[in-house]
Amino acid sequence: MNYDTSTKKLSDISFSVLDLASIIEGGTVSAAFHNTVNLAQHAEEWGYRRFWVAEHHSMPGIASSATSVLIGHVAGKTERIRVGSGGIMLPNHAPLVIAEQFGTLEAMYPGRIDLGLGRAPGSDQYTAMALRGDVRNNGQDFPEQLEQLRSYLSADSKHNRVRAIPGEGQDIPIWLLGSSGFSAALSAKLGLPFSFASHFSPENTKPALARYRNNFQPSDVLDKPHAMVGINVFAADTTEEAHKIATSYQQQFLNLIRNTPGQMAPPVDSMEGLWTEYEKAIVMKQLNASIIGNPEQVKEQLQAFLDETQADEMIINSAIYDHGVRLRSYEIVAEITGMK
Template sequence: MSQHHKKLSEVSYSVLDLVPITKGGSPAQSFKNSLDLAQHVEQWGYRRYWLAEHHNMPGIGSSATSVVIGYIAGGTSTIRVGSGGIMLPNHSPLVIAEQFGTLEAMYPGRIDLGLGRAPGSDQSTMLALRRDPRANGHDFPDQLQQLRSYLDENSRHNRVRAIPGEGQDIPIWLLGSSGFSSALAAKLGLPFSFASHFAPEHTVAALTQYKSQFQPSDVLDKPYAMAGINVFAADTTEEAEYLATSFQQQFLSLIRNHPGQIPPPVESMENIWTEYEKALVMKQLNASIIGNPDEVREKLQAFIDNTGADELIINTTMYDHKARVRSYELVAEITGMKN
């Protein structure tokens, strides 16, 4: 995609955390684990720590995304903390402007607002979130414009004002797993993050569209693209493959429509999934990187060469917290962030 192949050390790395809740664990423990991970990756040179909004998912603890961002930002000091993303159709733009205005006032210069247009849930959960059932993301550009106008310093002349919020410089990112968001990000001159960790087959097309249609803005003079990727790094290939089975089982339970907590890893998936289910899981996860440090280095480089991304945001869902922290540490060593 890009003529200039970036080296691993020329790309920024960030963390995407869904605050995994493990079998036999609790949300309380998951939040402690997330803060521990954030404190480690901050020392190792990761650039941002983003949390994702999902609802009605027994294995994901980040539903009250803004609250968790405040907790992580409060326990760290330099890493940027933000949403990857807030699903704007679930919320009133005013409330999000106030929440992120509050976060930015508490942790100045460290808050990112990544926005998605998917509901992050199912139909009945959507209704429980008090959303208009007809809202399907088509009004996302209008909602985005509303939100940006609340953050604009000129909104002090309006009848409805976001306080805190107005006049604050909070970077807004658009997130997407399709061409809609990449086209909108290009048109508005905003940074764009593509969810290649669960929509791998559209990655290159979406990022190519974003870069080719990009219009400079007062936010960015040239395109800035981030791509999500699942990474399971361990000291040996066997261990990495073993650790990744928790995520594969979790994904399988999603396909079966029985989402659950993160299960312990298993020696083999073969007696757990059917051939058809295996094919489905593998298709979704084919942008996953599983392996020892050398294998991860090679696959990360290939992914960067293929996508031309300026930044990678890494999702590592594992049952064992120490193994998860270790995976991020290995990536930091491989990429030269941690010497």
């Protein structure tokens, strides 16, 4: 199936926020939650469409492990912005539990809840075993779990012996999330919206989007493909400041590849001396789609990324140590895209 390749402007698409409730060095979980809510409130004011939080486990620098609980907290502190998961790692949970949790959220905040689903564990193999109880549960039954979850949310489930209450019959948008072609193909087959993790898997972006669009089958949910892409953005009033604030995320990613995850470190003037040339190559390869610069540079890079992906939406991850600086980064994006 062909998709629209006409030139899109930044003002033509929606922008959203991806937040991991980062715990900074010397900070607390409570402070991380306070910052998450504050960011969501600003995002709503500036015109962002969605505010998603992601499920990760056993990571000292990420506080969003109880994702459904945090979604409810954020939705309760905001008024209009859609709040959801980017995503819930479905193989970690019984589909009935997710149907009930998101049914509860939708009943509390009607028309504002998104359910983004992934199949990765969101952590290391030992934590995955603690969550899933079986090392063989590697997400290969994700399609069956998804079918089960959707059946619980269907109005027809009232005839089933097992029912999700709340959840049954509620219109909760389901997105499939991915960093490879698996979820792209499944989203296409089921006619669901698809969100690709370009912010940490940039090399797979174009193949995954092509697979999704070329194989899309219209459904009761969508009559044509709808793709959202994730992107790291570090925007500041000067180029120098933008490159400096990006070093906190580079350090965080460096710790991940070293298998020593920790809290978010403050930015540094230079990463030289903190990583080897080999480590630098790995980090920069994974993060080479990151957008870093002053407002004019960020606008130019975002437009180039839109030209390349023809995305219908973008969701922005800005893992920045200082909360005020992070707010400014998102504010710049709102200004240059015409939201604000």
